[in-house]
Amino acid sequence: MVSNSQLVTIKGTRDGLTLHLNDQCSFKSIVNELEQKLSMNGLDHDEPMIRVTIQLGKRYLSNQQQEALREVIRERQNLVVESIDSEVITKEEALAWKEDTEITPVVRTIRSGQVVETRGDMLLIGDVNPGGEVLATGNIFIMGSMRGMAHAGIHGDNKAIVAASYMKPNQLRIADQLSQAPNYESEGVYMSCGFIDAGEGDIRIAPLHEVTRRRPDLASFERRMLNG
Known part of the structure; x- marks a missing residue:
């Protein structure tokens, strides 16, 4: 079983923030962990917009799930999702x-x-x-x-x-x-x-x-x- 501390890893880069999401747990667990970590990292609303890249690993998300992630991050007014990247694709995309x-x-x-x-x-x-x-x-x-x-x-x-x-x-x-x-x-x-x-x-x-x-x-x- 994956511990909560490993569900979401936030790394700062030259271009903004990269969120690495564990691909071995439920989507609900990811959202809960992400909300907690973002609330703990206090950001000054006067700071410039920070671009966020989300790495899903071997996890596939529906459009509805991707929008849910974007919504969680949009609640932080100076964070904006630039891309959501996954290592897997659907049969239709393939x-x-x-x-x-x-x-x-x-x-x-x-x-x-x-x-x-x-x-x-x-x-x-x-x-x-x-x-x-x-x-x-x-x-x-x-x-x-x-x-x-x-x-x-x-x-x-x-x-x-x-x-x-x-x-x-x-x-x-x-x-x-x-x-x-x-x-x-x-x-x-x-x-x-x-x-x-x-x-x-x-x-x-x-x-x-x-x-x-x-x-x-x-x-x-x-x-x-x-x-x-």
């Missing part, structure tokens, strides 16, 4: 994550007026002709010529990329960034990739070897291809 990280192969030529959209990463084996459009919530990999419009990270993923065997697009979009005329030569660029430059904040076109150096996490694409 399925959504799987869809967002899957690679969808498309084998065709995207002609003028045609639009192809996928969830997760797109692997296009074919060309995107002028006037054609490809969109994905993740990355877009084109084994062919990119001459139309590509929009990667359409739900706001600014780490998404567009890679192509030959790059001369009408337009590139990544998340909410738009590039009408990327920095490539008039003849286009072979084996290149478009991405948002963290330093400049706009879309850059660079050789693939530079992109893999800047984005080592793209190695997961290779692992998924080998294991898929």
